[in-house]
Amino acid sequence: MTPIKIESITKSFHGETAVDAVSLDLASGSFTALLGPSGCGKTTLLRLIAGFERPDAGRILFNERTISDARAVVPPEERNVGVVFQSYALWPHLSVAGNVAYPLKMRGVGSAEIERRVAEALATVELGGFDARDTADLSGGQRQRVALARCLVAEADVIVFDEPLANLDVHLRAAMLETFRQVHRATGRTIVYVTHDQAEALALADRVAVMDHGKLLQFSTPEMLYRAPATGMVARFIGRGGVISAEVTPNEPGRSRVICGQTSFFARSQGQPQGPADVLLRPEALRLVDAGSGGIAGLVRRSTYHGPAYEIEVAVAGGRLVVDAPHALALGSPVSVAVDDAWVVPDPKSS
């Protein structure tokens, strides 16, 4: 299996920096999502990993061997990388089995061996019995599975996915997420997965790299991204919630007091920040309470039905909060919000 080390990799196009000094250590057999808004550089980073682009500076190592730097790039076919694109990139004139067998045929593997390995890969992606089918007759999800089976037979040590679910409807997406997870569990390949969909990244990956404007903002587990985002951008991009501007004072290591209007509450923090700060409040850690019972005072600005609950947006001193409520609330009504948990977003200037 293959660990990937990315050391201060930089890539520009026509003087615009697409990937800006990004460093990442991807453990062998890990599942990493590259996540960020459109244009943040995630596809360029993926293409650098796969060998489709040459970096301007920095280097990439597979298994401690340098495979890309500014002077030389080992081509994709020689670095044992499988690629699953958003567009399926299947051969239209070949059957399902023909597509999956293609890399083995290229290597001159015997036909009995090909048959066995193709059947095994199709079973892994839950396409057993589809061998003879024409790829033109398959759904988007099934084509994605064929592309994945083709990477599996080729025994790619590293599989990179470029927004593989972007063209699929919501139900198919859920089924494909389960297939990706199961293939990762069963094969232990090192996977790098590009998406702009945070729910997809959090559900699939064991570590998520969040990028913005070519820079890496945070590389951590989904839980840490959600609970302790490293920057205001990550706090706003991941999950639901409100980020307010408030005054914080130290309480004890890892815990601060936040002053918001006439009230204050405790929040988790990195170290003991002091002064103005951004504070993240998630809806599940907030409760609407009776006015005057000590919560943050605010006014209802939006009340939207979201499945089983109403999502209420509340304007408070320093910003807006999002709270879930069992019933709709009238716009402009005064409310009070109690805080069970919050996070002081670290100040980039102090780190």
Ligand SMILES: Nc1ncnc2c1ncn2[C@@H]1O[C@H](COP(=O)(O)OP(=O)(O)OP(=O)(O)O)[C@@H](O)[C@H]1O
């Ligand atoms: N081949 C190229 N030539 C010129 N500019 C490019 C090229 N590839 C990427 N870029 C630019 O580099 C920046 C990062 O692009 P990239 O495709 O990596 O972003 P992304 O995060 O994957 O976005 P999206 O989700 O929209 O695909 C963008 O400004 C893009 O226009």
